[in-house]
Amino acid sequence: MTTIAVVSAGLSNPSSTRLLADRLTAATVEALEEVEIVQVELRDLAHDLTDHLLTGFPSARLADVLARVGAADGLIAVTPVFSASYSGLFKTFFDVLEPGALDGTPVLVAATAGTARHSLVLDHAIRPLFTYLRAVVVPTGVFAATDDFGADGTDLDARIARAAGELARLAGKVASPDATGTRRRTVDDELIDPTPFEELLARAQRV
Amino acid sequence: MQIGIFSVGDVTTDPTTGRTPSEHERIKATVAIARKAEEVGLDVFATGEHHNPPFISSNPTATLAYIGAQTGRIVLSTATTLITTTDPVLIAEDYAKIQHLTDGRVDLMMGRGNTGPVYPWFGKDIRQGINLAVENYALLHRLWREDVVDWSGRFRTPLQGYTATPRPLDGVPPFVWHGSIRSPEIAEQAAYYGDGFFHNHIFWPASHTRQMVDLYRRRWEHHGHGPADTAIVGLGGQFFMRRNSQDAIAEFRPYFDNAPVYGHGPSMEDFTAQTPLTVGSPQQVLERTLSFRDYAGHYQRQLFLVDHAGLPLKTVLEQLDLLGEILPAMRAGFAEGRPAHVPDAPTHQSLVAAAGGAVGHAVHAVDDVTGRAPAEAVSA
Numbered sequence: 001m002t003t004i005a006v007v008s009a010g011l012s013n014p015s016s017t018r019l020l021a022d023r024l025t026a027a028t029v030e031a032l033e034e035v036e037i038v039q040v041e042l043r044d045l046a047h048d049l050t051d052h053l054l055t056g057f058p059s060a061r062l063a064d065v066l067a068r069v070g071a072a073d074g075l076i077a078v079t080p081v082f083s084a085s086y087s088g089l090f091k092t093f094f095d096v097l098e099p100g101a102l103d104g105t106p107v108l109v110a111a112t113a114g115t116a117r118h119s120l121v122l123d124h125a126i127r128p129l130f131t132y133l134r135a136v137v138v139p140t141g142v143f144a145a146t147d148d149f150g151a152d153g154t155d156l157d158a159r160i161a162r163a164a165g166e167l168a169r170l171a172g173k174v175a176s177p178d179a180t181g182t183r184r185r186t187v188d189d190e191l192i193d194p195t196p197f198e199e200l201l202a203r204a205q206r207v
Numbered sequence: 208m209q210i211g212i213f214s215v216g217d218v219t220t221d222p223t224t225g226r227t228p229s230e231h232e233r234i235k236a237t238v239a240i241a242r243k244a245e246e247v248g249l250d251v252f253a254t255g256e257h258h259n260p261p262f263i264s265s266n267p268t269a270t271l272a273y274i275g276a277q278t279g280r281i282v283l284s285t286a287t288t289l290i291t292t293t294d295p296v297l298i299a300e301d302y303a304k305i306q307h308l309t310d311g312r313v314d315l316m317m318g319r320g321n322t323g324p325v326y327p328w329f330g331k332d333i334r335q336g337i338n339l340a341v342e343n344y345a346l347l348h349r350l351w352r353e354d355v356v357d358w359s360g361r362f363r364t365p366l367q368g369y370t371a372t373p374r375p376l377d378g379v380p381p382f383v384w385h386g387s388i389r390s391p392e393i394a395e396q397a398a399y400y401g402d403g404f405f406h407n408h409i410f411w412p413a414s415h416t417r418q419m420v421d422l423y424r425r426r427w428e429h430h431g432h433g434p435a436d437t438a439i440v441g442l443g444g445q446f447f448m449r450r451n452s453q454d455a456i457a458e459f460r461p462y463f464d465n466a467p468v469y470g471h472g473p474s475m476e477d478f479t480a481q482t483p484l485t486v487g488s489p490q491q492v493l494e495r496t497l498s499f500r501d502y503a504g505h506y507q508r509q510l511f512l513v514d515h516a517g518l519p520l521k522t523v524l525e526q527l528d529l530l531g532e533i534l535p536a537m538r539a540g541f542a543e544g545r546p547a548h549v550p551d552a553p554t555h556q557s558l559v560a561a562a563g564g565a566v567g568h569a570v571h572a573v574d575d576v577t578g579r580a581p582a583e584a585v586s587a
Binding site for chain 2: 050051054059060190191203
């Protein structure tokens with residue numbers, strides 16, 4: 001069983017961002033044998049996310065979502081383009097995600113905007129964000145302009161299929177990101193299996 | 208069971224009047240609040256330590272010594288002492304001095320501090336926070352237990368033949384708590400030394416507090432200090448009460464909504480559901496407080512934050528009167544079902560007794576001609 005989290009930051013309902021997320025999800029499900037989808041619509045969590053920024057802790061339902069996204073084998077992340085980048089809501093979600101939560105996790109990045117002139121946002125803003133988070137971004141990012149949803153002869157389908165295939169190949173192969181030994185220890189790891197004090201002391205004195 | 212209060216010493220505008228107290232008022236208010244705490248029968252008063260505005264809690268040792276001189280019974284503590292940016296040599300000297308001046312009425316809670324710019328002001332780096340807490344405390348622990356210390360480490364000048372003076376009162380160091388909200392490493396540190404662990408769970412949900420306290424208890428047992436339920440646990444808490452719960456809610460709401468830490472965020476209703484904050488009648492505060500045991504087990508110290516968010520001194524003193532009224536019921540509640548082997552929080556008296564009595568302690572300089580300490584010279 002492969003778990004894929006889908007984080008979508010569209011604001012209207014229905015939104016073209018969610019529409020694109022759904023198509024990417026469907027293509028990924030098709031490419032994988034057994035798959036469980038964790039669907040996260042950030043609009044529903046907007047207040048929880050702001051509260052988390054202000055109080056420093058997540059509400060119970062946001063904590064649950066953060067844990068499930070962190071535990072997923074792969075991630076599909078879709079944002080509308082706002083002011084030449086990802087939306088603030090999209091960024092806030094990844095700001096409050098525990099450091100290390102996405103270490104080694106394969107991520108398919110995708111974005112929507114009114115025109116294709118924004119398409120480099122994928123590679124100039126979104127890809128570096130996930131590189132910083134130590135995720136593995138699949139080569140194909142999917143950008144959908146409004147035109148893509150109406151025009152004939154668009155290759156959106158082909159791009160979706162290619163990106164989903166790349167994600168499926170990466171997410172399905174490794175037993176878990178933990179198994180690769182590349183994931184940073186999180187607070188939860190320490191709570192379960194604390195670093196012994198002798199090691200903490202040795203570490204403190206190591207330059 | 209010890210029940211008390213802690214203050215972080217924030218200077219905050221009263222959102223209902225727009226009035227901001229002066230530093231002088233707030234510093235004097237801290238003393239008035241501590242005296243009131245003793246008057247209503249509380250066991251502990253703890254002050255925070257901050258080195259930046261809008262706080263007045265720099266120099267906690269002067270504050271505690273001054274309060275110590277004006278009180279007779281209450282235990283003085285810190286919430287917290289910055290073990291990261293304060294030289295452990297100074298902590299050893301300062302708190303041993305207060306211990307002598309107050310006849311043992313002092314203990315400390317170690318904390319790291321989370322204000323980035325404060326670290327470089329003291330020549331430190333916040334990214335080394337855990338390492339600073341670990342190494343500095345390891346030195347402090349020795350300074351209070353060994354008369355002459357040779358030491359070298361990463362974060363301060365080495366020491367050769369150093370004696371921290373005065374030596375701890377009766378040969379027994381002040382009891383130490385380690386406070387942390389989210390760093391399992393600090394729970395591990397507290398467990399390793401057999402010190403207390405304080406979880407200031409006022410900003411975090413009970414589920415998280417439970418995990419941190421569980422870890423500390425587990426590791427306390429692992430490090431050989433006894434069964435997990437004999438570990439020394441302290442919890443934070445905050446309340447606002449009036450006889451009628453609706454009055455409490457109406458009066459506190461503007462303070463909550465504009466509070467420096469959680470203001471302009473979640474609703475008061477959400478926050479009271481998610482954290483131990485209780486806004487209501489004395490009976491509600493009593494019941495909520497006693498329910499902390501459901502996830503922390505039987506514990507040793509409960510400290511409440513009562514002077515914050517711009518609440519005027521008069522209101523804070525009224526809150527303490529109300530707390531005093533429910534104190535006997537709170538003590539009785541905490542005693543209920545408490546197994547006999549669960550210890551109380553250590554005090555100077557209990558630590559002296561555990562050590563087999565007081566040791567008169569004075570360390571004299573070695574005679575630079577004979578190489579002997581005076582005691583040796585006499586017995587020789």
